[in-house]
Amino acid sequence: MIRLRKWGPPTLVFLAVLAAWEAWVRVAGIQGFLLPPPSEVITTLRQEWDVVWAAGFFTLREALGGLIGGTVLGVLAAFAASRWVVIREGVMPFYVAMGAAPIVALAPITNQWFGITNPVSKMTVVAVMVFFPVMINMTRGLGDVGADKLELLRSMAAPEGATLRKVRMPNALPYLFSALKVAVVLSLIGAIVAEYFGGSRDALGVYISQQAGLTRMAEAWSGIVVATVLGAAMQLLIVLAERLLIPWHPSLRG
Amino acid sequence: MTTTMVGLHGVGKTFKGRNADTTALTAIDLVIEEGEFVSLLGPSGCGKSTLLRIIGDLTPPTSGEVTVNGKPPEQARRDRDYGMVFQQATLLDWRKVLKNIALPLEVMNIPPAERERRAREMLDLVELGEFGEHYPWQLSGGMQQRVAIARALALQPSLLLMDEPFGALDEMTRERMQMELMRIWQRTHTTVVFVTHSIPEAVFLSTRVVVMSPRPGTVAGIVDIDLPQPREFETREHPRFFEKLNEVRETLRGAGVD
């Protein structure tokens, strides 16, 4: 019942949008090269399945590589930042700046560094995108522990390491997850857009921009569908991992 | 023959402020013997919590001498001579009840099997046997505070420091918790230093009540509570109980506290 209330309205809206889209394209006689009807996108997706999925996985690999690299570096930097105040405060202007700066613009540079078709060039861009939100959230999580908990550990004469492992790190997990939920979406879009600056012919971003350039819109849209499905799947994985790892968090208490 | 558990000699504490310094405590002399249950009672701002935190080495005194279990308080803290209970239960959200109780044992690197055994024992002591696998948020406020007490006792400390542990509970739960604490104290013979601003609570629980007055915080008087042990529900209806209540009130008034 609760599930129906939660998922009912958005599902209806989704179906309505698809139906309206289909009807509008047919009735208004909009040419397929402008906006293909959903049915045509699905047909095209089935025809082009092998090519589009392969491209999707190529780009997914870039996104995952960057996501993992950026997360690991971000977490390590957070440990350093929670240890040294100078880093913690000095990094804030960079965080604000990087939040404002278009990081995808780095793509042409990494293309020169690693080669335009090398997945590492996109991974690097994605890693930079992911790094800051992960680092900042993780630093907050390691720090926002509450004076009462720190005092408790002090009353037990707990060494710094034990406080880190038993209080600061578990406390930071929910912060890390909320960063990851953003980062996962960011990583896939980041990889695709980085490919608009040029990339391997096997990559999804290159496929989409090329098909759009040739006004083969059904093909381009089937690329978008694949990107959306992959993005949703990555997010679902993070949400599941969250349920598994922090079942105690207020947002997940059943 | 009794031994001194806590010795305070000329203890003072001044907080440095931006404009002026605040004297929180001045010239505190107090000796607490082993096995006593001593309450520090007084209005807000009398420094009773600060005094407790000095004993626990969570705050250094600015003057005077402190001994805990015959050692400087820092050494006593490092030797885990005391367990501490705060006003908030301060349980770790991500640990189930049993694991919360085992926390200090983990910090001391006690092997897992022994840890488990002692945590269970403490859980039974506070009569929460079947809640070991619950998360803290699944328990009521009173139950959470009992877990905090079990955690403090897990190391079998010779001293228990309690900072208004029942301050956040409703009156009914409060009285039940007081009975519970008495039962535990009878069984463990731990020395207790208990901070409260409730006169009936101090009288019901304590063997001695240290009455404190504010600005600057100092000891206004000490009232011996010679009510029969063990304390029971009926103790609160005992005529001597009311006499002692009045005696504490008089001491507070004599110190200029209304």
Next chain:
Amino acid sequence: MAMTAAPVSEVIGSGRPRLRPILGFLIILLSLVGLWEGYKLLSDATGGTIPFTETSLPVRADDRSMPHVTQIIGSLFEPNRRGAEQSLGAFLLAASWVTFKEALVGFAAGGVIGFGLGLLFVRSSLAERGLMPWVVASQTVPLLAIAPMVVLWAGKANMPLWVAVAAIAAFLSFFPVTINTVRGLRSPSPTATELFRSYASTPGQEFVKLRVPAALPYLFTGLKVAAGASVVGTIVGELPSGLPDGLGRQLLTFAYYYLSGPEKLYAAVLFSALLGIVFVSLIALAERLVIPRSRRRPA
């Protein structure tokens, strides 16, 4: 209490010890420059391999792959093209101005739509339940990825291409504004709303005197994110549009002619970053004028 260390949350964003953040910023900035130049020195010393191994370094460090920091800065004062009057710096500044204007239009449109949607959601739970999941889902659809299609539509509809670019920017900026508007309008505590109810105030009064002031700090948080997003959207939108004057075009051009002047690409990337930072700083400045310090939310 006074003796225990302040939690990080108090340190971050409070900026109380004025000097330390600046010091930290300089230390990190200098170490980044140091790392860059140090990497180049290392590569020179080992002949491009990781020390004591035969494995080559992950990135070549010659002046073509990684120009000196001084070269990049210096290029700004040199002519944009051989024989051209205009310096590269002036040229990139002009390109940034073009991109900024497009981003500003997108930001304004996105801000208005975002705020309107936020209002609607707070007003009508039906609208929120039906639309909010799709507003959220719209962000998981690779919005930026449909930039090529949006540009194509604008072309077919005989609209100026910069409108398409601004539309992409608007599409990216509305979401943070919506989310933060909803959050902000809902931020007053139940006791505060009950107080207004106890005065028998009209819903309009409650809205103007309680909810809007409470929402302002949140709104600015959203606007700052939106400003950054609008610059990203504009630059990415410019890539397939073929618009000749904006930063996006220059990024592509300098990447294409990389070999004849690598430092120019670096300079263009630097200007892209600066454009985003300047835009967000402008919003932050407006925030300072509108909201007193104590009520600002940390970045």
